[in-house]
Amino acid sequence: AQSVTQLDSHVSVSEGTPVLLRCNYSSSYSPSLFWYVQHPNKGLQLLLKYTSAATLVKGINGFEAEFKKSETSFHLTKPSAHMSDAAEYFCVVGGGAQKLVFGQGTRLTINP
Amino acid sequence: GAVVSQHPSWVICKSGTSVKIECRSLDFQATTMFWYRQFPKQSLMLMATSNEGSKATYEQGVEKDKFLINHASLTLSTLTVTSAHPEDSSFYICSAAVTGTSGTSVYGEQYFGPGTRLTVT
Numbered sequence: 001a002q003s004v005t006q007l008d009s010h011v012s013v014s015e016g017t018p019v020l021l022r023c024n025y026s027s028s029y030s031p032s033l034f035w036y037v038q039h040p041n042k043g044l045q046l047l048l049k050y051t052s053a054a055t056l057v058k059g060i061n062g063f064e065a066e067f068k069k070s071e072t073s074f075h076l077t078k079p080s081a082h083m084s085d086a087a088e089y090f091c092v093v094g095g096g097a098q099k100l101v102f103g104q105g106t107r108l109t110i111n112p
Numbered sequence: 113g114a115v116v117s118q119h120p121s122w123v124i125c126k127s128g129t130s131v132k133i134e135c136r137s138l139d140f141q142a143t144t145m146f147w148y149r150q151f152p153k154q155s156l157m158l159m160a161t162s163n164e165g166s167k168a169t170y171e172q173g174v175e176k177d178k179f180l181i182n183h184a185s186l187t188l189s190t191l192t193v194t195s196a197h198p199e200d201s202s203f204y205i206c207s208a209a210v211t212g213t214s215g216t217s218v219y220g221e222q223y224f225g226p227g228t229r230l231t232v233t
Contacts, residue, residue, distance in 0.1 A: 036224075043116065043205070044156075044224040090155065098144060098209055100222060102155045 002027050002093045006103040014111045019078040021106045023091030026072065032094035033074045035065055038105075039087045047089075050074065061085070086110045114140045116208050118225035125196055125232055133191045133228045135206030141186035142208035146222065147179075150203040162189045196232045204228045 007022040025031055035047040048059025055067040065076045074091060091103040115138040125131050135145055143164050148156040160181050162168045168181035178200075180192040189208075193200055207222040 041226070043226040044207075046221075098222075099146075099158060099161065102157075104155045 002031065002101050004033075004091045004093045004101060004103040006089075006091050006106050008106050009104065010107045010109065012109040012111060013081050015083055016080050019076070019081045019085065019108065021076040021089050021091075021108065023074045023076065023103060024072050025074055025091070025093050027093060033065075033067065034092040034094075034100070035059065035063070035074075035076050036090045036092055036102075037087045038090065044090070047076070081108075081110050083110050083112065114208070114210060114221075114223040116206065116223045116225040118204075118206055118228050120228060121226065122229040123231070125230070127197050127232055128195055130192055130194045131196055131230060133193075133204055133206075133230075135189045135191070135208070135225050137187045137208040137223070140208075140210060140223075142210065143186060144209040145183060145189040146207045146209070147181060147189075147191050148205040148207070150205060150227070152203075156205060159191075193230065196230070198232045201230055201232045204230060 003026045005024045013019055030052050033050040036044040037047050038044045047063050048057045048065055050057045050067045058064045063076055063078045065074050067074050086109055089106045089108055092100045117136045117138055119134045123131055145162045147159045149159050150156045158171050159174045160168045160170045162181050162183040164183045164186050170176045178194055183189040205224060205227040207224045210221040
């Protein structure tokens with residue numbers, strides 16, 4: 001079975017500093033991995049996805065993630081946080097038959 | 113981009129009544145739609161997978177007679193919570209999977225609706 005673990009339930013950074021949201025996955029086969037963002041009272045938006053192509057995946061809004069098979073990790077990073085990045089972030093693994101398995105989420109807070 | 117809408121955005125109902133939530137793909141056809149449930153400060157849990165013209169496939173532990181799903185067209189799926197109780201209060205989110213030009217779905221390209229907040233009193 002596929003699963004993901006987001007290592008931090010809450011991350012707080014200052015505006016302009018780097019962001020790191022950690023995610024480890026478990027998969028019995030080569031996984032498809034995603035990061036979604038959920039702003040309050042809005043739908044989920046796909047930030048980026050990994051589907052066995054380049055291990056460094058660039059997404060929208062300056063986010064990127066690196067797939068590391070040896071570490072079973074897919075951490076999300078951004079060089080410089082912006083106030084608008086404050087939201088809930090979900091690491092997701094493809095669970096087969098188009099299903100998505102969501103991590104518990106990481107709430108990102110940006111301090112001015 | 114692909115847009116998915118949900119209606120209503122929030123609803124309050126009395127215990128014992130039924131509530132219908134609509135999920136529409138506005139500018140694309142979706143052969144598959146998914147229904148999720150999200151409790152406060154928790155993650156999304158898949159409830160069921162809905163394919164146009166066929167019966168929905170429910171995840172383990174989800175009561176199919178309580179959560180009725182209908183996917184009558186390529187742009188509309190509905191979730192009906194029957195005989196709702198306070199424990200059914202939650203945030204219900206749908207998503208729609210994009211169908212590729214070859215007729216197969218583009219894996220992972222799920223577009224999410226804004227969600228429906230249900231409160232049962």
